[in-house]
Amino acid sequence: MLRYVIRRLIFSVPLLIIASILVFVVVRHVTDPTASLRLNPRATPQDIIRLKHQLGLDRSGYQQYTAWLSHFVRGDWGSSLISSRPVFTDIKQALGNSIILGLAGVIISLIIGVAIGTLSALRQYSKFDNIATGGAFLGLSMPNFWFALLLQVFFGLYLTRWLNSGSPIFYTAGMTSPGTVGFDLVDRLRHLVLPATVLAVQIIAIYSRLMRASMLDVMHADYIRTARAKGLRERRVVINHGMRNALIPITTQLGLDLGSIAGGLIITESIFQWPGMGRFFIDAINNGDYPQLLPWTMVVVFSVIVFNLLVDIAYAVLDPRIRYA
Amino acid sequence: MPDAPEEIPSAVQPLPVLTDVAVEPELRAPPGTSARARSPWEIAWLRFKRHKVAIASLVILVIITLLAIFASVISRYNVHTPDLAHALEGPNGKHWFGTDNTGRDVFSRVLHGGRISLLVGVSVALWSGIFGTFVGALAGFYGRWVDQLLMRITDLFLAIPFLVVLILASSLLSGSVFEIILILSLFFWMPAARIIRGTVLSLKEKEFVEAARASGASNARIIVLHILPNALGPIIVITTLNVAAAILTESALSFLGFGVQPPTPSWGNLLQAARGFTLLAPWMVWFPGLFILITVLAVNFLGDGLRDALDPHQELRAREQ
Numbered sequence: 001m002l003r004y005v006i007r008r009l010i011f012s013v014p015l016l017i018i019a020s021i022l023v024f025v026v027v028r029h030v031t032d033p034t035a036s037l038r039l040n041p042r043a044t045p046q047d048i049i050r051l052k053h054q055l056g057l058d059r060s061g062y063q064q065y066t067a068w069l070s071h072f073v074r075g076d077w078g079s080s081l082i083s084s085r086p087v088f089t090d091i092k093q094a095l096g097n098s099i100i101l102g103l104a105g106v107i108i109s110l111i112i113g114v115a116i117g118t119l120s121a122l123r124q125y126s127k128f129d130n131i132a133t134g135g136a137f138l139g140l141s142m143p144n145f146w147f148a149l150l151l152q153v154f155f156g157l158y159l160t161r162w163l164n165s166g167s168p169i170f171y172t173a174g175m176t177s178p179g180t181v182g183f184d185l186v187d188r189l190r191h192l193v194l195p196a197t198v199l200a201v202q203i204i205a206i207y208s209r210l211m212r213a214s215m216l217d218v219m220h221a222d223y224i225r226t227a228r229a230k231g232l233r234e235r236r237v238v239i240n241h242g243m244r245n246a247l248i249p250i251t252t253q254l255g256l257d258l259g260s261i262a263g264g265l266i267i268t269e270s271i272f273q274w275p276g277m278g279r280f281f282i283d284a285i286n287n288g289d290y291p292q293l294l295p296w297t298m299v300v301v302f303s304v305i306v307f308n309l310l311v312d313i314a315y316a317v318l319d320p321r322i323r324y325a
Numbered sequence: 326m327p328d329a330p331e332e333i334p335s336a337v338q339p340l341p342v343l344t345d346v347a348v349e350p351e352l353r354a355p356p357g358t359s360a361r362a363r364s365p366w367e368i369a370w371l372r373f374k375r376h377k378v379a380i381a382s383l384v385i386l387v388i389i390t391l392l393a394i395f396a397s398v399i400s401r402y403n404v405h406t407p408d409l410a411h412a413l414e415g416p417n418g419k420h421w422f423g424t425d426n427t428g429r430d431v432f433s434r435v436l437h438g439g440r441i442s443l444l445v446g447v448s449v450a451l452w453s454g455i456f457g458t459f460v461g462a463l464a465g466f467y468g469r470w471v472d473q474l475l476m477r478i479t480d481l482f483l484a485i486p487f488l489v490v491l492i493l494a495s496s497l498l499s500g501s502v503f504e505i506i507l508i509l510s511l512f513f514w515m516p517a518a519r520i521i522r523g524t525v526l527s528l529k530e531k532e533f534v535e536a537a538r539a540s541g542a543s544n545a546r547i548i549v550l551h552i553l554p555n556a557l558g559p560i561i562v563i564t565t566l567n568v569a570a571a572i573l574t575e576s577a578l579s580f581l582g583f584g585v586q587p588p589t590p591s592w593g594n595l596l597q598a599a600r601g602f603t604l605l606a607p608w609m610v611w612f613p614g615l616f617i618l619i620t621v622l623a624v625n626f627l628g629d630g631l632r633d634a635l636d637p638h639q640e641l642r643a644r645e646q
Binding site for chain 2: 023026027029137138140141142143144145146147149150152153156157260263266267270271281282285297300304305308
């Protein structure tokens with residue numbers, strides 16, 4: 001097992017390098033760090049040459065890449081072209097914010113999705129099952145950015161106007177109210193609810209379908225009949241024998257979803273102005289801030305690789321048939 | 326079907342999608358009514374007809390497509406002409422969906438946006454379906470290292486956070502509709518490849534493939550004329566579902582400003598334009614999104630109905646892999 005893990009991690013190194021080269025080429029091709037200086041009428045051509053030299057843009061692409069890589073590996077991630085703040089601290093902060101939002105969304109979805117899926121499977125083709133199926137189709141077909149805009153309109157405009165209150169119940173932008181001192185849990189939660197809901201709608205739809213299919217599968221297995229034949233209570237059969245095994249496919253999806261939190265909340269974060277990784281990426285692209293983009297990509301790719309690996313390990317741990325095969 | 330005595334040889338009618346699927350008794354031709362058994366396509370149609378939601382979805386999709394095609398006939402307002410005297414009007418008798426910040430008719434823009442969004446959705450699904458079928462057929466038919474290589478590449482593409490790559494790629498390009506179709510197609514072929522691979526794996530062991538080989542058919546001929554026609558069911562289903570996914574992704578991309586570029590309207594960039602006016606003109610938000618939702622929902626239900634009709638054993642096969 002350990003050898004397998006180590007081998008997988010070693011294989012991920014070339015993947016990271018390929019990803020970094022691709023991103024380096026694309027980003028350098030797209031962005032022009034001297035653009036703002038060029039627009040400045042008082043900047044002389046010498047100023048532009050000096051800036052290019054400062055940033056190392058007068059060297060060859062290969063030299064630039066290796067220079068960047070050697071700094072990156074040593075933990076010197078450079079600083080933003082726009083704000084001149086160190087990229088490392090900015091990414092750390094953005095990642096933390098994305099994890100708060102992502103975990104909130106995924107955990108809520110996991111609980112609700114598993115509950116809906118299990119009930120649907122136990123009462124296949126009942127009214128509940130049909131409604132859940134329709135709801136899942138709706139959730140999967142909902143453009144999440146539209147849903148987010150609707151929530152903003154509803155909570156930001158109609159509900160606030162109707163309740164005649166000064167501020168909305170759930171805020172429609174940002175992570176904290178401006179001017180908040182210290183950590184205010186209630187204020188934080190009021191900001192978290194709407195973006196987390198948008199995330200949850202889609203994930204609940206996926207998890208409930210997965211759980212339903214997997215639970216239907218498991219409840220027809222021989223060991224369930226055995227458990228019933230032994231005279232176990234139905235509750236015990238369903239929870240200990242049924243759900244425990246039916247949760248295995250969900251684990252895979254859960255792992256992949258957690259891995260994508262580092263880079264995958266682009267839409268939700270940019271609508272709710274949540275200062276996480278997704279918004280960081282969009283801002284960096286729009287500003288042509290390549291010192292920010294490269295480390296960002298590294299973090300995202302690394303996270304995807306690590307969580308893919310964790311999923312494989314979890315699979316082996318949870319399912320003895322795979323472990324002993 | 327095996328229980329029919331007068332089965333037409335497959336050389337004459339090469340469409341047996343449901344090779345070894347048992348047909349529900351109520352769908353068999355009633356005894357004495359027909360000289361021959363029902364063809365697989367007839368059975369699929371009968372199965373599909375039972376799926377009321379899928380039929381309704383098909384009707385809705387036809388209506389939406391017609392609205393998009395005849396957009397300029399249906400709406401008398403030009404998509405691009407601003408009318409500042411009537412800017413930001415709510416839905417009314419003249420402007421059914423209201424007007425935007427420069428007074429353009431939202432109804433007209435939504436219909437024209439539908440042209441682009443539907444075009445992108447269908448094109449991406451077709452291209453990625455063709456490419457995915459190609460990859461899946463090669464992997465399934467040749468097996469061994471070809472299979473290993475192609476499937477690892479497929480896994481790699483599945484693991485990539487594709488919205489990130491799409492945004493990077495589209496910032497390299499100019500954002501024309503053709504380019505959007507191209508780069509989206511690059512990220513939609515994987516499910517098709519996997520499913521077709523599984524189907525081909527099971528089909529290539531069948532007797533009719535052996536018979537074709539015995540009569541001297543080349544590999545290419547066997548794949549194109551004998552295996553793929555029998556894998557048509559899964560191909561149709563996955564392509565349909567891809568239309569929904571492609572429409573959603575295109576609109577998300579355009580919404581973020583990296584997809585189809587204004588002034589060409591698409592459902593996604595109409596919503597992007599609405600973003601600055603969510604509180605002033607919420608109708609700019611409602612209608613484009615409603616059209617996306619209804620279209621995607623209808624395509625998904627249609628795909629579900631087609632799956633029941635054409636490929637009832639797909640889930641089973643996927644699990645066996």
